[in-house]
Amino acid sequence: MKKQYNVGILVYDFIDILDFAGPSEVLSLTAFSNFQQNIMLYKRNLPKGKPFLVKTVSETGNTIKTHTGTVIHSDYNLNNAPQFDILIIPGGPLRAINKVRKNKKIIDYIVQSKNIEMICTVCTGSLILAETGLLDGKVATTHHLALSLLNQKSTGIQVVKDKKVVKDGNIITSGGVSSGINMALYLIEKLINKETALRTAKILEFNSYLESETMDVMDKINL
Incomplete structure (x- = not known):
């Protein structure tokens, strides 16, 4: 039986919409086969047996307001969320990032997730992850305007500026708002296979998913 991954997207006030909507859309529209993909394109409801089940989680479960004013309601709060x-x-x-970084409840929640399959950040989300200490000694990236902020952390983070997506162990960071789409496609490639990632990119007509923009630290070590 093919594995279905439970995905939790952390949402908070003034979050950038594309940062969470991009990965959510990519992963939600991923299919195990061409047949399943075609069903997804024609049915009103997505099939239950798809590779990724995507949900949102916020601190309280109350509605939040995004950076551009859109209001969304999360599926879970930090207390009733399942293990993703x-x-x-x-x-x-x-x-907004600095407020989350000072929120002990959110930081503790992320730390408690340190041993799950993958922890991923989009854009300045890496600054939140850095606050947990889970990026200590790791290679990572972020939005180009926040590279210096990530570099200022005195925890041995090796900041990469020329890659959209960087994987180090079970942590994937990505740089820039739209890079969440690249990150999600890379995640598909790593957890399922490259064929599925490329098929998903084609369905989305996202033609800029390139190997040259990604970096797997472990692959580099193994060379």
């Missing part, structure tokens, strides 16, 4: 296989931490404006 994959946790995605989107970014937002620095004032």
Whole structure:
């Protein structure tokens, strides 16, 4: 039986919409086969047996307002959320990021997820992850305007500026708002296979998914 991954996307006030909507759409529309993909394109409801089951989680479960004013309601709060296989931490404006970084409940929740299959960040979400200490000694990236902020952490983070997606162990970071789409496609490639990632990219007509923009630290070590 093919594995279905439970994905939790952390949402908070003033989050950037594309940071969480991009990965959510990519993973939700991923299919195990061409047949399943075709069903997804024609049916109103997505099939239950798809590779990724995507849900949102916020601190309280109350509605939140995004950076551009859109209101969304999360599926779970930090207390009733299930154990996810994959946790995605989107970014937002620095004032919002700094507020989350000071939120002990959210930081503790992320730390408790340190041994799950994958922890992923989009854009400035890496600054939140850095606050947990889970990026200590890791190779990582972020939005180009926040590279210096990530580099200022005195925890041995090796900051990469020329890759959209960087994987180090079970942590994947990505740089820039739209890079969440690249990150999600890379995640598909790593957890399922490259064929599925490329098929998903084609369905989305996202033609900029390139190997040259990704970096797997472990692959580099093994060379």
